[in-house]
Amino acid sequence: GVKKFGGEQVFPDDIIIRQRGFKFHPGRNTYYGVDHTIHSKIEGKVVFEKDQWRKRKLLYVNVEPATHANRYVMPPPPYCYHPELFPELAKNNPAPTNYPIYKKPPNPKNQVKFAGKAVETPLPNTRIKIPESFLQNKGNDTPVDNTPVIKEYLDRIREKIAPQTQQQSQEPQEVEIKSNT
Numbered sequence: 399g400v401k402k403f404g405g406e407q408v409f410p411d412d413i414i415i416r417q418r419g420f421k422f423h424p425g426r427n428t429y430y431g432v433d434h435t436i437h438s439k440i441e442g443k444v445v446f447e448k449d450q451w452r453k454r455k456l457l458y459v460n461v462e463p464a465t466h467a468n469r470y471v472m473p474p475p476p477y478c479y480h481p482e483l484f485p486e487l488a489k490n491n492p493a494p495t496n497y498p499i500y501k502k503p504p505n506p507k508n509q510v511k512f513a514g515k516a517v518e519t520p521l522p523n524t525r526i527k528i529p530e531s532f533l534q535n536k537g538n539d540t541p542v543d544n545t546p547v548i549k550e551y552l553d554r555i556r557e558k559i560a561p562q563t564q565q566q567s568q569e570p571q572e573v574e575i576k577s578n579t
Contacts, residue, residue: 405444407464408438416457425458
């Protein structure tokens with residue numbers, strides 16, 4: 399049966415159609431296997447065509463090349479030998495690197511359309527970087543670098559902590575010791 403329909407994205411060696419006999423014939427950028435399965439040679443989009451000049455209409459399966467190569471699936475990492483098990487082969491291992499992670503752009507068809515203006519909201523994951531000089535001078539209440547963002551952040555912390563510390567210092571805790579005898 400048909401595994402990839404017209405207009406679907408295929409990669410090299412993907413199965414497009416599994417069949418016995420040639421109901422569908424391989425066309426451009428496709429090839430067939432021993433069991434008449436049609437595979438794609440390249441990355442692209444599946445297109446079905448009829449041969450209009452023959453009396454018996456033949457269906458051809460073609461793959462149109464992709465205009466932009468796939469950038470969403472990372473290539474597999476290179477093969478590396480274990481340095482303790484194969485030390486002589488591990489010398490040729492590639493240097494460790496950080497592979498980029500590709501993110502798929504959002505599909506405009508799935509996005510909800512809103513009427514009106516977009517409301518600007520602050521980002522929830524904004525992080526405030528506290529300078530190293532402040533972390534080193536823990537005894538001082540004020541940081542060396544007095545930026546307004548840090549002052550505001552510290553004021554919020556002091557407002558939350560101050561009432562708790564005042565209550566604890568005013569009310570001494572009474573502990574009763576009970577003996578089991």
